[in-house]
Amino acid sequence: MGFPVGGESLPAGAPVTVAWSHDDDIGVVQARVWLSTDSGGSWALLAQGAFNQSWGWTVPAGAGTHCRVRVQVLDSVGNLTQTESAADFAVGGASPVDGGLPTRTLTLTQNAPNPFNPRTKISFVLPTAGDATLCVYDVDGRLVRTLLSGHQEAGERTVTWDGDDDRGGRVASGLYFCLLRSGDHSIVRKMTLLK
Secondary structure (H helix, E strand, C coil): CCECCCCCEECCCCEEEEECCCCCCCCEEEEEEEEECCCCCCCEEEEEECCCCEEEEECCCCCCCCEEEEEEEEECCCCEEEEECCCCEEECCCCCCCCCCCCCCCEECCCECCCECCCEEEEEEECCCEEEEEEEEECCCCEEEEEEEEEECCEEEEEEECCECCCCCECCCEEEEEEEEECCEEEEEEEEECC
16 A cells, blocks of 8 residues: 555645555456444445555545555456555544654655646645755656755644746746655655646
């Protein structure tokens, strides 16, 4: 399971991308995405279709602190594979691990919308106060835009990238990478700008 893996605290109503991978290159006939709000005791079907390794989801309000996502994939030769979150994640500000204290996991959700034009929102969680940076890079690894830099308080944040570089110029259509760094940890997400 690529996301959510467990330990995250996702804001209710936030658009996120459920992501997974499968081992073969045989075409996906059908994928089913399920949600459990009781640590995997029971499951409710969220979506079904020919999704290939990701599905856009709006996090429901009131789902609680013991959520997991499961994905079942059926390929064109009849192989069924399944993956799910390795641990509970929370909806809102509570952590499934510590029963209400802020999450101890650095989290960067997939930007939304993605692809985007002309702007996109990027949500993240900082587990502790400290220096953090949120930057956008192009496919050649060049810094395009610094969205956040310096001392930050712990908690959830959302920033908007308007498709401009640090000099105020519009960037070209294409693939970009959003990098969140806090302490010794970093997370990267791909973003696509279409014009």
